[in-house]
Amino acid sequence: MYLTLLTLHSFMRWVVLAGLLLGLFRAYRGWLGGHTFSPLDNTTRHTAATLAHVQLLLGFGLYAVSPVVGTFHLRDAEHTPGTLFFGLLHALLMVTAIVVLTVGSALAKRRTDDLARFRTMALWFTAALLLMLLAVPWPFSPLASRPYFRF
Structure with a gap:
């Protein structure tokens, strides 16, 4: 179970x-180009958020069965930075990134002006991407x- 979730989670990061x-x-x-917000743009917005949610669910499953996280205790984390990263930092930053992505997607969906939709999507998705890049164990x-x- 653990190896299957780990492999899926690792592969899905590239899809996300x-x-x-x-x-x-x-x-x-x-x-920047002043285009109209097409159905393809809307599908791209929705698909990006959905892929991130699937990845989050895989991450929650991995978090539940991971032997690294199973031994995590905050008081001992200063001695094992990998445990601190996966036990706290990775999960906290990724959940925050998915929340930012979801809020941005929802706000972009509700905008009536095409330029505002694109701007909202660009700014919120950029913030989510930066948080994700910080939290990935490169x-x-x-x-x-x-x-x-x-x-």
Whole structure:
């Protein structure tokens, strides 16, 4: 169960990143280019948020069965930075990023002006992307180094 969730969660991060980057591309293109908000833009907005929610659910499942998180105690976290990262920082930052992404998606959906839709989507999705990039355990991260792909 653990390895299956870990592999799915690792793979889905790239799918979420691709969906978010596509959403950002369309948002900035529409905002700066003065385009109309098309059904494809709306689908991209919705799909990016949905992919992030699926990733969050996989992360919650992984959090529940992870042996790294199972041994997490805040009082001991200063001695094992990887445990602190996965036990607290990763989860907190990713939940915050998904909330920011969801709020931005909902606000963009409710805007009536096309330019306001694109601007809202661009700004909120950018904030979510920055939070996600901070919270990913990149191979070069000093807090928790993990490979790009887990199998």
